[in-house]
Amino acid sequence: MAPSSSSLITVATCNLNQWALDFDGNVHRILESCRLAKEQGASYRLGPELEICGYGCEDHFLEHDTFDHCWESLCQLLGEGASDGLLCDFGMPILHAGVRYNCRVLCHDRKILLIRPKSALADNGNYREGRYFTAYSSPANSTANCPEKHLLPSTFFVKFGQRDAPFGLYHVECADGTAIGCESCEELWTPQASHIDLALRGVEIIGNGSGSHHELRKLSTRIELMMSATRKCGGVYLYSNQRGCDGGRTYYDGCAMIVVNGKIVAQAPQFDVHDVNVITATIDLDDVRSYRASHPSFGIQAARTIAESGGSNGLMYDTITLVFDPTNSASINKNRPKIMEGGMALKIASPEEECCLGPACWLWDYLRRSGAAGFFLPLSGGADSSSVAAIVAVMCTLVTKAAREYPEGDVAKDCRRICRKDDPGNSSWVPSTPEEMANFVLHTAFMGTENSSAVTHSRAKRLGDAIGSYHLSIKIDLMVKAVLQVFQIATGHMPRFASRGGTMSEDLALQNIQARLRMVTSYLMAQLLPWVRGRSGFLLVLGSANVDEGLRGYMTKYDCSSxxxxxxxxxxxxxxxxxxIYLPREYPGLDVLAEIANAPPTAELRPIDAATATAEAGHSQTDEEDMGMTYEELGYFGRLRKMSRCGPVSMFRKLVVTWSHLAPSDVAAKVKRFFYYYSVNRHKMTTITPAYHAEAYSPDDNRFDLRQFLYNTRWTRQFAVMDQIVAQYPDSDNKDKND
Known part of the structure; x- marks a missing residue:
């Protein structure tokens, strides 16, 4: 028997590419999401966390202007009909009784029904919510009969006749009995998650407006939390997320979804260049009621919760009644939507896909919002710079595809503006291929010296040709010699490489001057290449130092990493x-990337020793030999230092077990070497280029890794304790390293 129409509801959630403090642009995108939700027959629409101002306002949340502009935007949204016939759950900051709160604002038919503050704040990793907001706790005298009120700006009374709105941990109960509640981002991740109490109080639909950033392999955890929440409690769980770069190092990766009784029934893209994605699902709420009723333990706990005065986490969850029937919508009967009964196949990108798709979308946001005409990349032919070039190629592929699918859409318009094709004669122009777009926006240069090999020169040129970049091959030996001549005139001395009789100080100085001159050359090219090509604008210089090199400090300060x-x-x-290795399989023509991936990394800053140069590297100098540790070992060090919060001694205790093939004394030596170079080079992180955040052990000093940059690099107490532990191992120095 088909379910009655009274138990059906169509709900909508979205990805929005909001930009911190872009109030007009943010309103435009919110309005578009509401329009699309209504067009698809939705009665309820959920938006991302702090969507009205953008999640990444940071210390702008301390400015009163930010709150005023948010109210102006909300007034505009209601005035332009965003909530007409649609229950809208918006995200914005609220100053209530002199305290700043991160809030959900539920609106319907130009009336604010409820302001629901966030009760658990995110303060780890990249998040600093406690710096700007206060976690809300229900006042001791809060009851359903005497709700806390928030006085609205006078504009709302003038325009909409409303003076105040309920403020607190309430949920909305509609005329037909449907109950809708709120949860905000971090509240999903907490041990006593608010959705548990909401479900036990009979709330059937829970919306989570989120500002969750992309990190490799993080999406699976996020999905499991939502599936687990509704698998245990039943119900409809909507997740909305910011998507894009809103002005910082993080990228919010969208992937809005709708989960019913432990199964995902709708999922929006995780990585995309469109500003607005809206997904909907029509749900039979009788399925939720039946699911819950079939679990006796749920009924027992629900009855107990309702009898108690507060939730299991000590917070009060009261009810706001709404004279609105979301399940009796004419649009449902008109559109005759398909009821979402079963789950769908999940779309979870592999780490290899995440590595290219996330940064590609991040770069697109930076490019289109910066006013730049493109990028300049020093392309050495090694794995790091080639990875950056490949990511730009993926960006061009995504943008070209979106522009060709919708020639009048926002992506196509941004594409025409960046490529300087936005004059009236090119009103419908879009790039015919990703290579055509790359030729407009990506400028690459192999900046060689007499120490560079023909192998890396060849790789760089072949990759530039495959991508379609505007590529140059430059020799900077004249610049190096000129600087050294100035030094010789000033001091009377000429430095030499160690292989030619010089000291290590001379050797490092000669390597560093090559790297720093590449940075100077890069900025010269970035400023003037558009002019050379008869175009206007400037280029953004792209760096290519990976997280492991940053952790070890294996980079020259103010070189191409700057x-x-x-x-x-x-x-x-x-x-x-x-x-x-993955990219050539998905993007034909980039076969050279596999060759680059398998080549030993080399800086090519010392003279080539023909006797020890390898065919793969084309050079005798290799990064891992220079560093005294492998990149795989660096990954261990980074994860233990940041994610497991290990100091030198605790790191040694773990690695002496993990690396059981090594003698304890050798493990100790490796750990000591890492901590010495980590601390002696920590100052480099104070000037690090703003980098896409992807790995949870990033050493980025600016936002993520709040550690000092001036250390006692001898680590006297820590290393002494390590030596004492090593001495306790029997025959530790004689252990067979090959067993």
């Missing part, structure tokens, strides 16, 4: 190599 943006600064060397 760029405008670094799309791989939060990605490990191992993941980058896997990405380079």
């Amino acid at each position: 760029a405008d943006l670094n799309p791989i600064g939060g990605i490990s060397k191992g993941d980058l190599k896997r990405m380079l």
